[in-house]
Amino acid sequence: xxxxxxxxxxxxxxxxxxxxxxxxxxxxxxxxxxxxxxxxxxxxxxxxxxxxxxxxxxxxxxxxxxxxxxxxxxxxxxxxxxxxxxxxxxxxxxxxxxxxxxxxxxxxxxxxxxxxxxxxxxxxxxxxxxxxxxxxxxxxxxxxxxxxxxxxxxxxxxxxxxxxxxxxxxxxxxxxxxxxxxxxxxxxxxxxxxxxxxxxxxxxxxxxxxxxxxxxxxxxxxxxxxxxxxxxxxxxxxxxxxxxxxxxxxxxxxxxxxxxxxxxxxxxxxxxxxxxxxxxxxxxxxxxxxxxxxxxxxxxxxxxxxxxxxxxxxxxxxxxxxxxxxxxxxxxxxxxx
Amino acid sequence: xxxxxxxxxxxxxxxxxxxxxxxxxxxxxxxxxxxxxxxxxxxxxxxxxxxxxxxxxxxxxxxxxxxxxxxxxxxxxxxxxxxxxxxxxxxxxxxxxxxxxxxxxxxxxxxxxxxxxxxxxxxxxxxxxxxxxxxxxxxxxxxxxxxxxxxxxxxxxxxxxxxxxxxxxxxxxxxxxxxxxxxxxxxxxxxxxxxxxxxxxxxxxxxxxxxxxxxxxxxxxxxxxxxxxxxxxxxxxxxxxxxxxxxxxxxxxxxxxxxxxxxxxxxxxxxxxxxxxxxxxxxxxxxxxxxxxxxxxxxxxxxxxxxxxxxxxxxxxxxxxxxxxxxxxxxxxxxxx
DNA sequence: CTGAAAGCGCTTACAG
DNA sequence: CTGAAAGCGCTTACAG
Numbered sequence: 173x174x175x176x177x178x179x180x181x182x183x184x185x186x187x188x189x190x191x192x193x194x195x196x197x198x199x200x201x202x203x204x205x206x207x208x209x210x211x212x213x214x215x216x217x218x219x220x221x222x223x224x225x226x227x228x229x230x231x232x233x234x235x236x237x238x239x240x241x242x243x244x245x246x247x248x249x250x251x252x253x254x255x256x257x258x259x260x261x262x263x264x265x266x267x268x269x270x271x272x273x274x275x276x277x278x279x280x281x282x283x284x285x286x287x288x289x290x291x292x293x294x295x296x297x298x299x300x301x302x303x304x305x306x307x308x309x310x311x312x313x314x315x316x317x318x319x320x321x322x323x324x325x326x327x328x329x330x331x332x333x334x335x336x337x338x339x340x341x342x343x344x345x346x347x348x349x350x351x352x353x354x355x356x357x358x359x360x361x362x363x364x365x366x367x368x369x370x371x372x373x374x375x376x377x378x379x380x381x382x383x384x385x386x387x388x389x390x391x392x393x394x395x396x397x398x399x400x401x402x403x404x405x406x407x408x409x410x411x412x413x414x415x416x417x418x419x420x421x422x423x424x425x426x427x428x429x430x431x432x433x434x435x436x437x438x439x440x441x442x443x444x445x446x447x448x449x450x451x452x453x454x455x456x457x458x459x460x461x462x463x464x465x466x467x468x469x470x471x472x473x474x475x476x477x478x479x480x481x482x483x484x485x486x487x488x489x490x491x492x493x494x495x496x497x498x499x500x501x502x503x504x505x506x507x508x509x
Numbered sequence: 510x511x512x513x514x515x516x517x518x519x520x521x522x523x524x525x526x527x528x529x530x531x532x533x534x535x536x537x538x539x540x541x542x543x544x545x546x547x548x549x550x551x552x553x554x555x556x557x558x559x560x561x562x563x564x565x566x567x568x569x570x571x572x573x574x575x576x577x578x579x580x581x582x583x584x585x586x587x588x589x590x591x592x593x594x595x596x597x598x599x600x601x602x603x604x605x606x607x608x609x610x611x612x613x614x615x616x617x618x619x620x621x622x623x624x625x626x627x628x629x630x631x632x633x634x635x636x637x638x639x640x641x642x643x644x645x646x647x648x649x650x651x652x653x654x655x656x657x658x659x660x661x662x663x664x665x666x667x668x669x670x671x672x673x674x675x676x677x678x679x680x681x682x683x684x685x686x687x688x689x690x691x692x693x694x695x696x697x698x699x700x701x702x703x704x705x706x707x708x709x710x711x712x713x714x715x716x717x718x719x720x721x722x723x724x725x726x727x728x729x730x731x732x733x734x735x736x737x738x739x740x741x742x743x744x745x746x747x748x749x750x751x752x753x754x755x756x757x758x759x760x761x762x763x764x765x766x767x768x769x770x771x772x773x774x775x776x777x778x779x780x781x782x783x784x785x786x787x788x789x790x791x792x793x794x795x796x797x798x799x800x801x802x803x804x805x806x807x808x809x810x811x812x813x814x815x816x817x818x819x820x821x822x823x824x825x826x827x828x829x830x831x832x833x834x835x836x837x838x839x840x841x842x843x844x845x846x
Numbered sequence: 847c848t849g850a851a852a853g854c855g856c857t858t859a860c861a862g
Numbered sequence: 863c864t865g866a867a868a869g870c871g872c873t874t875a876c877a878g
Contacts, residue, residue: 175627175628175630177870177871177872178871178872179871187848187849188848188849188850189849189871189872189873190848190849190850190851190873190874191847191848191849193872193873193874194848194873194874197873199873199874200847201847201848202847202848203847203848206847206848218624218628219628220625220628220629221629221871221872222564222565222629222630222870222871222872223561223629223630223631224560224561224562224564224565224570224630224870224871224872225561225565225854225870225871225872225873226871226872226873227559227561227854227872228559228561228562228565228853228854228855228856228870228871228872228873229853229854229871229872229873229874230854230872230873230874231854233561235609235631244592244595244596244599244807245592245807247591247592247595248588248589248591248592248595248789248790248806249588249789249790250591251585251586252585253591254584254585254587254590254591255581255582255584255585257610257612258581258584258585258612259581261610261611261612262581262612265611265622270609270626270631271609271610271611272572272607272608272609272610273594273598273608273609273610274598274602274608275594275595275598275599285602287555288557289607290512291512291555291556291557292557292558292559292560293512293559293560293561293855294560294572294607398790398793398794424790424794427794428794431794431796434796452585452586453585453586453735453761454791454794456735457735457761457764457765457768457791457795458794458795459768459771469585470581470582514854514855514856515855515856516855524864524865525864525865525866526855526856526857526865527857527858527864527865527866527867528863528864528865530856530857530858531857531858531864534857536857536858537863538863538864539863539864540863540864543863543864558855558856559854559855559856561854561855561856562854562855562856562857562870563855563856563857564856564870565854565855565856565857565869565870565871565872566855566856566857566858566869566870567856567857567858567870568870630871847878848877848878849876849877849878850876850877850878851874851875851876851877852873852874852875852876853872853873853874853875854871854872854873855870856869856870857868857869857870858867858868858869859867859868859869860865860866860867860868861864861865861866861867862863862864862865862866
């Protein structure tokens with residue numbers, strides 16, 4: 173199947189290829205009549221400009237990159253990425269920007285992937301997710317001059333624009349809600365300590381607890397897995413002054429908590445209130461259904477795409493918060509027995 | 510940040526750009542000494558060939574496309590895609606092939622996306638997933654001459670190579686297992702009727718049941734959602750001759766069945782055995798843990814990437830089965846009370 | 847308003 | 863073994 177080129181249109185329309193280019197790009201220099209004719213022919217033969225040719229002359233790749241740095245086996249359990257990608261890609265494709273996706277194991281591999289991708293001119297910019305408190309990718313991106321958007325942040329050490337969720341507000345609201353129910357011993361099962369948002373949420377959690385004049389709370393750091401959730405919950409619930417409410421940094425660990433509570437003959441929510449850090453199908457599918465912090469992840473992807481396009485187009489967008497997170501109250505929370 | 514080009518290498522090495530190209534591509538025409546020098550310089554300045562330039566002269570895009578046609582909100586719940594993509598992309602990147610990902614709502618949109626992508630020469634081939642019994646994408650891909658791999662299949666009406674899972678074998682093994690436990694009334698809660706594999710699995714299920722001289726089984730078609738699982742299970746369990754075992758086409762519906770059984774005061778597995786059609790974290794996280802059909806989805810992605818590369822390189826691979834599915838027995842199945 | 851031409855960064859026959 | 867040149871399909875100043 174021969175894919176048509178601009179010369180074929182030029183030949184059919186009886187004009188130069190320059191004229192065709194002007195017509196197709198909506199630039200002045202062709203009469204309205206000629207332009208119409210050219211557009212009609214292009215449409216008829218199903219012509220689309222070769223991105224390679226456009227990239228070469230226009231020095232724009234018309235694609236952006238997303239390098240996900242996670243062990244592949246943990247990716248499936250995490251509904252975040254597919255939703256985020258759905259929003260991101262949907263918005264990018266509206267501007268005819270492609271999304272080049274890469275999946276690697278860790279940050280060194282991510283750096284290598286970005287470096288290569290950029291050197292090959294495959295992308296006009298990169299999107300960085302899962303930011304670490306100390307993130308080796310950021311200085312590399314800055315040094316290479318790669319236009320980029322940080323998903324999470326903003327960060328003191330970098331001027332890269334970011335799109336972030338206000339975790340402080342979300343965690344504070346959740347603590348306030350639990351305190352209003354009457355809880356005084358609230359613990360937190362946090363996510364990966366290396367992740368920036370884990371630390372932000374822990375700080376917010378501690379601050380919120382202190383603001384209510386409650387004693388220093390227990391905080392356990394984990395790797396988000398079911399097993400970690402089980403272990404952390406067992407530890408917390410075995411203490412003499414066991415918490416009456418626990419906030420988990422994701423949905424899987426909160427679900428694990430339900431099983432542990434059952435094992436230990438603690439009723440949820442009467443003996444133990446459980447709050448999940450992500451809302452997902454899992455939250456409504458376990459019993460009792462989990463109270464959770466919910467946000468529109470697809471919209472987060474759309475928002476990120478918009479900022480990415482602003483960056484690529486040189487509009488130097490500022491860092492901006494995404495929509496606020498809301499607390500969805502279900503059956504796993506109540507006042508302490 | 511100026512990205513270096515081949516001319517810079519040529520200048521530094523004091524040779525023509527042609528010589529540089531030959532050296533870098535491992536073709537004859539340069540002395541070993543010169544080649545080494547050129548390679549060293551390229552490496553030092555971090556040079557990588559511009560894909561745009563390579564595409565334009567070599568008529569290869571060095572990328573393949575995956576257009577996922579699903580409503581975005583159902584994507585997150587489905588661990589399949591991220592795992593499949595992780596395997597697919599990992600293997601492609603080993604050959605320096607990019608993965609262009611698109612997410613659309615339905616087949617007309619998928620066709621439009623593929624048509625555009627191909628006309629713009631963004632990709633050398635496309636990967637088609639979630640095949641329908643009547644799939645409008647396939648004739649379009651064939652007519653446009655797009656190199657493609659079908660994930661699922663193979664199909665009588667198309668000569669496109671496919672990589673598929675032997676669902677017949679998997680479903681038959683599961684039925685045999687349930688029959689061996691002593692079940693005689695086995696029902697099936699199937700997935701989306703439009704999907705080819707739904708029909709393949711239903712046929713295999715009926716055939717396996719008949720092979721054991723059991724009465725015609727109940728089969729309910731669904732859309733894979735929790736709600737559909739609840740409804741189907743209620744319907745099946747309300748019958749006078751209710752089944753003692755039900756096979757579900759995914760994990761979410763099987764989990765839903767556990768809740769319905771509890772509502773109806775039926776014990777799992779004593780009164781009802783439940784088999785999940787996909788293995789996932791969810792299966793081990795509900796109580797009782799679900800017996801499930803399991804396969805290595807990441808490996809499926811790797812396999813698909815290999816076939817895709819064979820297609821792109823003109824090696825005309827044949828359709829080939831992926832690894833067999835295995836039955837992972839957990840706590841949700843037992844002999845009928 | 848239109849055409850001819852250079853150039854983007856490569857690859858690849860074709861002379862030497 | 864090496865160099866000069868054409869060409870891939872576009873965009874974009876630059877003349878007319």
